[in-house]
Amino acid sequence: MGATALFDRRGWLWFLGIGLVLVVGVPLLNALPVTSPLHIPNYLVPLFGKYSCYALLALSLDLVWGYAGILSLGHGAFFALGGYAMGMYLMRQIGARGVYANAQLPDFMVFLNWKELPWYWYGFDHFALAAAMVLLVPGLLAFIFGWFAFRSRVTGVYLSIITQALTYALLLVFFRNDTGFGGNNGLTDFKEILGFDIQSAGTRRGLYIASIVALGLGFLLCRAIVSSKLGRVLLALRDAESRVRFLGYSVAYTKLFVFTVSACIAGIAGALYVPQVGIINPSEFSPANSIEIAIWVAVGGRGTLIGAVIGAVAVNLMKTWLTGSLPELWLFALGGLFVVMTLLFPKGVIGMMAQWRARRRPPPAAVVPEPTS
Amino acid sequence: MSRIACFILVLVALIGMPRLAAADPLDDLVQKLGADDFDTKIEAVNGLAALPDGRVLHVLNELSSGALYTTSDHHVVVGEESGDGYTTSDPVDGHALGKAASDDLDKIRLNNRLRGAIDSAKGGLLLFSDQRDDRLAAAADALAHPDPSRIAALVKAAVNEKDSGVRAAMERAIAAARLTSGDKAEQLAAITALSGSSDRTVLGLLSDRRAATDLDPTVKQALDQAISSISRRLQLIGIAATIFEGLSLGSILLLAAIGLAITFGVMGVINMAHGEMIMLGAYTTYVTQQVFTAFLPPGWLDAYLVVAVPAGFIVAGGVGILLERSVIRFLYGRPLETLLATWGVSLILQQLVRTIFGSPNKAVANPSWMTGGIQLLGGGTLTWNRIVILIFCFVVLGVLAFVLRRTSFGLHMRAVTQNRDMAAAMGIPTARVDALTFGLGSGIAGMAGVALSQIGNVSPNLGTIYIVDSFLVVVFGGVGSLLGTLAGAMTLGIVNKILEPVVGAVLGKVVVLLCIILFIQKRPRGLFALKGRAVEH
Numbered sequence: 001m002g003a004t005a006l007f008d009r010r011g012w013l014w015f016l017g018i019g020l021v022l023v024v025g026v027p028l029l030n031a032l033p034v035t036s037p038l039h040i041p042n043y044l045v046p047l048f049g050k051y052s053c054y055a056l057l058a059l060s061l062d063l064v065w066g067y068a069g070i071l072s073l074g075h076g077a078f079f080a081l082g083g084y085a086m087g088m089y090l091m092r093q094i095g096a097r098g099v100y101a102n103a104q105l106p107d108f109m110v111f112l113n114w115k116e117l118p119w120y121w122y123g124f125d126h127f128a129l130a131a132a133m134v135l136l137v138p139g140l141l142a143f144i145f146g147w148f149a150f151r152s153r154v155t156g157v158y159l160s161i162i163t164q165a166l167t168y169a170l171l172l173v174f175f176r177n178d179t180g181f182g183g184n185n186g187l188t189d190f191k192e193i194l195g196f197d198i199q200s201a202g203t204r205r206g207l208y209i210a211s212i213v214a215l216g217l218g219f220l221l222c223r224a225i226v227s228s229k230l231g232r233v234l235l236a237l238r239d240a241e242s243r244v245r246f247l248g249y250s251v252a253y254t255k256l257f258v259f260t261v262s263a264c265i266a267g268i269a270g271a272l273y274v275p276q277v278g279i280i281n282p283s284e285f286s287p288a289n290s291i292e293i294a295i296w297v298a299v300g301g302r303g304t305l306i307g308a309v310i311g312a313v314a315v316n317l318m319k320t321w322l323t324g325s326l327p328e329l330w331l332f333a334l335g336g337l338f339v340v341m342t343l344l345f346p347k348g349v350i351g352m353m354a355q356w357r358a359r360r361r362p363p364p365a366a367v368v369p370e371p372t373s
Numbered sequence: 374m375s376r377i378a379c380f381i382l383v384l385v386a387l388i389g390m391p392r393l394a395a396a397d398p399l400d401d402l403v404q405k406l407g408a409d410d411f412d413t414k415i416e417a418v419n420g421l422a423a424l425p426d427g428r429v430l431h432v433l434n435e436l437s438s439g440a441l442y443t444t445s446d447h448h449v450v451v452g453e454e455s456g457d458g459y460t461t462s463d464p465v466d467g468h469a470l471g472k473a474a475s476d477d478l479d480k481i482r483l484n485n486r487l488r489g490a491i492d493s494a495k496g497g498l499l500l501f502s503d504q505r506d507d508r509l510a511a512a513a514d515a516l517a518h519p520d521p522s523r524i525a526a527l528v529k530a531a532v533n534e535k536d537s538g539v540r541a542a543m544e545r546a547i548a549a550a551r552l553t554s555g556d557k558a559e560q561l562a563a564i565t566a567l568s569g570s571s572d573r574t575v576l577g578l579l580s581d582r583r584a585a586t587d588l589d590p591t592v593k594q595a596l597d598q599a600i601s602s603i604s605r606r607l608q609l610i611g612i613a614a615t616i617f618e619g620l621s622l623g624s625i626l627l628l629a630a631i632g633l634a635i636t637f638g639v640m641g642v643i644n645m646a647h648g649e650m651i652m653l654g655a656y657t658t659y660v661t662q663q664v665f666t667a668f669l670p671p672g673w674l675d676a677y678l679v680v681a682v683p684a685g686f687i688v689a690g691g692v693g694i695l696l697e698r699s700v701i702r703f704l705y706g707r708p709l710e711t712l713l714a715t716w717g718v719s720l721i722l723q724q725l726v727r728t729i730f731g732s733p734n735k736a737v738a739n740p741s742w743m744t745g746g747i748q749l750l751g752g753g754t755l756t757w758n759r760i761v762i763l764i765f766c767f768v769v770l771g772v773l774a775f776v777l778r779r780t781s782f783g784l785h786m787r788a789v790t791q792n793r794d795m796a797a798a799m800g801i802p803t804a805r806v807d808a809l810t811f812g813l814g815s816g817i818a819g820m821a822g823v824a825l826s827q828i829g830n831v832s833p834n835l836g837t838i839y840i841v842d843s844f845l846v847v848v849f850g851g852v853g854s855l856l857g858t859l860a861g862a863m864t865l866g867i868v869n870k871i872l873e874p875v876v877g878a879v880l881g882k883v884v885v886l887l888c889i890i891l892f893i894q895k896r897p898r899g900l901f902a903l904k905g906r907a908v909e910h
Contacts, residue, residue, distance in 0.1 A: 071709045152894040157643050157708045161844050162890050168841050169886040172879050287841065291645075291716055298713060331724035338717020342710040343703055 006223055015216075022052075022212045027205040042201050046276040047320070049208035051313050052215045053273040058296045058312035059215070059305060060265035063222050065294065066302035067231065068258050069238030071156075074163030075266050076290035077170050078138035080280065082267025084174075085137055087187035087280040088121060089130030090198070094191050107189070108182045118180045127194060134271040135264045142263030143256065150252040150259070155241065164287045171285035186281025193275050204276070211272045215309070218265050222305050225258065234258060295334070298341045301348025310349060399424055403432055403464055406481060407443040414481075415490045422494030422526070430498045432464050437491045442478040452478050497523055500530035505539060512542035517574050519546070521554035545570055549578050560592050568599035571606045579603070615870050621759040623866025624766040625828070627859060628821035629839040630846035631769060634858040635814030636693075638847055639790050642701055642811065643712040646719035647843060648836025650815045653692060654685035654822020655831040656726060659735045675740040678823070685819040692722075693815020697808045705807075719836065727833040734830035743827065758827045765824055769817060774855055776813075786810050790853075845889050851899030860900055865889075 007015060026048060030040040057079050064070040096103035100110040105117060123129040145166060149159055177183035196203040225231055237244040237251050245251045274280045283289070293312075300311020315337070322330040345352055402424070405417035418436075421429045435441050435451050441464060442452040450470055452459040459478055461470040483491075499511035508530070515523055527547045534540040548563035567575050582588075583596045629651060636644045644650075661681040665674050696718060704711040739758055746756035777783040788796040789806045797803045825835065842865075850861025865885060872881035893899075 071712070148891070148894045154893060157712065158848065158893065160643075160709065160712060161848060162893055165841060165845060165886050165890055169883045172883050172886075176879055288837070291713075294713055295717075328724070328728060331720045335717040335720030335724065338720070339700060339714050342714040342717075343700060346710065 006220065006227060015219075019212070019216050023209055027209060030201070030205060042204070045201070045204045045208050049204070049211040049276045050273060051316050052208075052211040053269045053276070054296065054316050055309040055312040056211070056215045056218045056269035056272075057266050057293055058300070058308040059218050059222055060262040060269065061293050062297045062300075062302055062305060062308035063225065063265070064259055064262045065297060066304070066308070067226050067234045067238060068255055069241075070255060070259060071160045071294065072163045072259070072262075073160045073287060073290045073294065074167035075262070075293050076287075077163075077167035077285055078142060078263040078266035079270035079273070080170070080174075080282075080284035081138045081141065082134045082270030083274040083280040083284060084181060084187070084270075085124075085130055085133040085267070086271035086274045087190075088124040088133075088181075089127060090190040090193060090275060091187050092121075092125040093193065094189065097191055098189070106182070106187075108177075108185065109180070112177055114180075121180070131271075134267050138263040138267035138270075139260050142260045146256040146259040150255045153252075164290065167285050167290050168287050171282055171287075174282035174285055182281070184282065186279060187274075188279040188281075190275065190278060198275055198278070207272065207276050211276070214268055214272055218268070219305060219309070221261075221265070225261070226305070230254065230257075292334070295338050295341065297348075298346075299337060299348055301350030301352075304348075304350045307348050307350035314349070397465075399428065399432075399465055403449050404447075406432075406436060406441065407447055407449040411484055411487055414487055418487065418490045418494050422497045428465055430495065431467075433491055433495050433498070435464055436481065437483070437488065437495075439480060439483070441481045443481060444473065444479075445477045449481070450478075452480075493518075493520065493523065497526045500526060500543070501533075505536055508534070508536075508539050509542055512539060512546050513574075515546035516542070516549050516572070516578075519549040519553060519578065521550050524550045524554075545572070545575065549575070552578065552582055557589055557592065560589075561595055564592070564595045564599050568602050570603065571610060573607065576600065576603050576607065615874075616867060617755060619867030619870035620863060621763055621866070622869055623863035624759075624763040625825065626839075626842055626846050626866055627862035628762070628766045628769065628824050629818070630843040630850075630858055630862055631766075631773060631855075632814040632816070632818035632821065633843045633847050634850075634853075634855060635773075635817065636811055637844070638853045638855075638858065639786065640807070640810055640814070641708065641790075641852075642705075643708050643715065644701075644811075644814075645712055645716040645840065646696065646722060646836075647715075647815075647818055648838070648840035649719045649722040650689040650693060650818035650836070651822040651825060651839055652726065652831075652833065652836040653689045653722070654819030655737070655826040655835055656730065656735075656822075657681060657685040657688045657819065658823045658826040659730075659737050659831050662737055675742060678740055678743075678827075681823050682820055685823040686816040687819075689819025689822065690812040690816025693818075694808050694812035696815070697811035701811065702804070702807065719840075723833045723836070730833070732833060734832045737826040737831055739827055762824045762827065769820060770855065770859060773817065777855070782806075782809065845886070847899075848893060849889050849899055851901035854899075854901040857899055857901030864900075 006012075026040060026045070029038050030042065030045050032039045057075065060078075061072060061075045064072055064075075091106045094106065098107040098110075100107055102110045105114060109117070124133075145163075149162065154162065173179055174181050174186075175184055181187070190198050192198050193203065193207075196206070226234065233244065233249050233254055237249070237254060241251055270280075270284075292315075296312040296315045297308045298311065299315050300309065301307030315334075318333065319330060322333055341348065347355070399421070402417045402420045405420075406414055408414055408417070418433070421432065432441075440451050440453065442450055442459070442461070444450055444461075449464055450461040450473075451464045451467075452461050452473065455472070458475055459473045461473050461478075462468060463470055496511050496514045499507045500515075502508055502511070512527075512530075515527060524547055527543055527550070531540055531543040531547065534543060545567060548566040551559045551563040552567070564579070567579060579596055579600050583593070583600060588596070629648075632650065633644065633647050636642050636647065658678075658681040661684055662674075662677050665677040665680075696715075700714050700718065701711060704714060743758045743761055746754045746760075748754055775783075777787065785796070785801045785806045786809075788799070788801055789803050789810075793803055796806075822835070825839075829835075846861045846865060847858055849865065850859070851857030868888075869881055869885055872884055875881070876884060
């Protein structure tokens with residue numbers, strides 16, 4: 001059984017069409033004069049950008065959970081590490097414009113009475129190094145972690161719990177002032193990115209477009225992985241790990257590969273997220289954040305890439321709306337989602353739609369085999 | 374008005390005269406306190422301190438609180454403001470001396486030298502107090518500030534002392550004073566006497582003495598020996614204290630994790646709402662306390678824990694059974710889904726409690742029999758609440774082991790978890806056993822919440838603090854083994870407390886987390902892994 005094509009012709013049309021609307025349409029409407037009825041207000045652009053970062057993050061979790069059966073409850077850590085790498089670059093770009101007007105040290109280091117830059121901050125004034133770190137740090141952490149975990153065959157719930165412990169440990173480390181990442185307050189007060197004012201509408205549009213493009217490329221990459229021969233092996237090991245091992249495939253290295261790729265994608269999502277929200281702090285490492293990603297994927301339908309994207313956007317739209325209008329209700333709603341989705345709709349929105357379509361049109365159209373835990 | 378007052382004062386002075394003529398040494402010294410120069414006053418205070426008289430302390434207290442005055446004819450009286458004048462009385466026997474105008478009284482001034490003299494005089498007097506605690510405190514004070522001039526008083530007190538503990542403290546204080554002042558033989562004797570102590574103050578005194586340059590070589594050697602023997606003993610005490618702290622933390626972890634050892638370890642259910650069961654137990658304690666203060670006489674308040682423990686068990690256990698029947702039973706065999714669904718339940722429970730009780734922390738007061746603690750040699754304290762929790766956690770573990778091994782419910786429980794189909798075929802109602810088992814695990818979590826409310830504040834996110842730790846304990850100890858949970862909790866507790874002083878509390882925790890992650894790589898089934906068929910499922 002060889003690799004199947006990335007998309008059929010209709011799939012490409014949909015993908016490119018939606019992509020074009022999002023990349024060109026939204027910024028164009030935003031650039032319209034404020035009086036125009038079609039104008040998209042400025043505050044919405046980074047919000048959409050934020051959603052697409054979340055969607056990319058959900059995609060990365062779906063790749064390991066939906067396809068390889070690894071429920072990582074520490075993906076927020078990779079996201080946050082990517083975000084911190086970007087945040088460090090943005091901190092260095094502030095230069096002497098900080099509160100203490102110190103070109104050598106970020107404000108919080110001056111405040112803590114540090115005399116010189118710690119070694120791990122060296123070179124972060126160059127975008128290229130920061131960008132490399134966005135990929136390297138989460139990727140390397142995932143590689144080392146996965147190397148130990150997958151080779152000693154830690155699976156299922158155990159793996160989930162130790163990934164949670166991992167992000168919890170990082171949370172504690174980043175909370176400390178003397179680790180050199182701004183402690184509790186994190187990194188914020190950014191001024192510019194690549195020389196552009198980070199607050200201006202134009203930069204925000206640019207960041208938004210970059211997020212959408214990253215989401216699109218991430219989608220294509222995941223699609224390429226899952227529709228390749230490797231993707232078949234992934235599905236197989238998700239459903240019957242021992243059998244795949246007996247057939248002679250290296251389960252550990254397959255998992256390691258996909259886990260590392262997924263962590264890199266999460267890192268990119270974090271790096272794009274930080275300049276758009278303007279802050280990165282240790283709370284991104286909290287286990288609750290990581291487990292929330294799982295519900296995005298579950299709502300959309302795990303084991304379908306588009307489901308992860310839809311789930312992330314839908315849940316976060318609801319979050320934005322509820323935390324704004326009825327903040328008391330948000331946690332009830334989120335908690336209820338967890339219970340209802342797992343009990344009643346284990347296949348998520350996409351699964352429901354597929355079922356509904358199958359009932360209307362008798363020939364089954366299931367492309368991806370249904371996941372079992 | 375003022376004239377009348379003057380008249381009265383003169384009258385009083387006249388009555389007072391014959392008393393002065395009697396020349397009681399106490400009276401004499403008290404009158405000397407009215408002198409103009411501080412040297413005389415200090416001399417008087419020192420003289421007073423040497424008098425074996427219970428009234429001296431009263432005089433000194435009046436003096437240090439600024440209530441002693443001299444009248445215009447140089448008599449020392451106690452003055453108390455009343456209206457625009459003063460009512461005066463005799464400082465020694467306290468009989469009233471009538472009123473005086475404020476112009477006629479001069480407050481006896483104090484300076485720091487005088488205050489010091491008063492304090493050490495009072496310390497000396499406390500040595501003869503009839504309260505044991507006073508004498509002990511005075512001896513400790515004399516030890517901390519060794520002063521050769523107090524040796525005489527200390528020796529006298531030590532001879533009269535009946536209580537052996539207080540006498541030992543006094544003898545240490547004498548030795549401390551002789552350390553600097555005595556001749557060589559006395560110094561050596563003092564060092565030998567002090568080397569038996571396990572007190573940090575003594576160590577400090579000896580080290581200070583060791584730092585002196587003009588030491589005799591034999592004294593120097595004796596000092597070195599004494600210092601090293603005391604430090605060795607203090608080190609041992611420190612280790613013992615660390616182990617106790619570790620056991621105490623371990624007992625808290627154990628309480629939080631025992632319930633999980635049932636629901637996760639025995640049933641295999643990942644209950645992320647476990648922390649919220651603990652939180653519900655803690656809030657039940659809070660409510661019980663509020664009910665006791667509102668409806669029962671104050672004397673009963675100390676007994677609220679007796680009600681709170683079963684109440685916490687019932688509330689959390691009830692919620693647990695409800696949770697099992699409504700959510701978890703549909704998800705058996707799908708651990709990852711169970712994890713997500715129970716996480717959702719935990720969010721709902723947290724928000725529910727936040728809506729009912731509000732976000733701020735609630736304080737639960739210890740009953741009076743759980744406050745305070747045991748003072749340790751070397752400065753530590755074992756607080757009663759931690760000791761009670763340590764005992765409580767072993768009681769809970771023992772009762773649980775009994776239920777599992779010796780009751781028919783326990784038998785059913787083990788049967789169902791080992792082979793569900795076979796158990797059902799033997800007529801065991803598996804569904805009901807599932808619900809009750811989950812209820813039992815949750816109920817124990819509720820009791821853990823009652824215990825935890827005794828050592829910290831109660832807040833809606835109390836559970837989230839313990840959930841990660843609890844899982845780590847169960848996984849580390851070995852799933853499905855109560856003994857493993859015990860060993861896991863105690864090991865983690867002690868390791869945490871050993872690391873804390875070395876690398877700091879937060880990093881210590883991180884190191885422990887990383888160690889467990891590595892440990893799971895090596896032994897994925899924990900310290901006490903189940904062997905045989907039970908491993909299969």
